[in-house]
Amino acid sequence: MKSWLSLAIALAAPSEAALRFGCSTLTIQRLDPLVEPGKVPSAHLHQIVGGNAFNASMSGDVGEQGTCTTCTFSEDFSNYWTAVMFFKHPNGTYKRVPIMQNTALPNGINGGMTVYYTQQDFNSNGNQKITSFKPGFRMVVGNPTSQKSGVPGLKFVCLENKGTRFPELNDFPKSPCRGGIMTVHHFPACWDGKNLDSPDHQSHMYNTVKEAFNPAGACPSSHPVRVAQVAYETLWDTTQFASMWPRDGSNPFVLSYSDSKGYGTHADYLFGWKGDSLQRAMDSSCMFQGCENGRPLKSQAVNNMNKCSVKTQVQEDIDGWLDAMPGQVVMKK
Helix, strand or coil: CHHHHHHHHHHHCCCCCEEEEEECEEEEECCCCCCCCCCCCCCCCEEEEEECCCCCCCCCCHHHCCCCECECECCECCEEEEECEEEECCCCCEEECCEECCCCCCCCCCCCEEEEEECCCCCCCCCCCCECCCCCCEEEECCCCCCCCCCCCEEEEEECCCCCCCCEECCCCCCCCCCEEEEEEECCCEECCCCCCCCCCCCCEECCCCCCCCCCCCCCCCCCEEECEEEEEEEECCHHHHHHCCCCCCCCEEECCCECCCCCCCEEEECCECCCHHHHHHCCCCEHHHHCCCCCCCECCHHHHHHCCCCCCCCCCCCCCECCCCCCCCCCC
16 A cells, blocks of 8 residues: 555656756857758858757758767757857957856866756746657747847846856846856747747747746647757856957957847757657656766766767868958958
């Protein structure tokens, strides 16, 4: 009787799985298989992490195509990418801002970002079934042409140190940040249950979260399937540019599609978890590092994450002091 009671409690209890893990940089180049499939180069520079099946064009079950991944979980061949940040010097030249690893992650991760898969809020699914994405699924959050501030889930944080998480800002900080700048991208978590993509890469999803990691509202009938909320945090080491801040106090940082306000910050996601691995994780009660080492997900060492890479298809200078950002027209003086 006692064992049956224990089993009943276990089955009735909501799962509380939440994944937080690091992914080192896979590549930094102008490729975008979602918005500009097949185009080499794409319009602007991206930082990409995840599986090595990443290419200018991607289709099918990505989880079965890769041979390595830059992410902690070795069953995750998904790809995650964002625009790159540059510093614009008062003399008009540009330099790419280096990426730092999150202090909450193992040491030695090469740049990259922190990825989250959370449920209704930071540590609970609210008694709802969380459904895994399906092979071929993809989505985008944000729009590089946006001219408005305050899009839910898209934030900047002026870091005192790598552990700073608040306050969240709608656009670029207005003064030098002692510990760097963090960009935050939260994706919607309600899916229509039918389409793996949509023409704008967003309409098949619906957002019910107003702020990061807060309880999500109920999914509407048009998008009834609750999926995990995917989020990225990228830490940019802006500290080395503090002494070069413009005298007029204007923000000197710009995202790689020529956005100095931050209104158009955006991120792309292409699902590539192998088999049923993500569903098993969402059905479990593991939290963060507790999900590693087969409980229930396979994980790998940092050196294996860092070794995974893809071939550079766009041969252009992305480092040093540049007259223009990659893809940007050089203005003649």
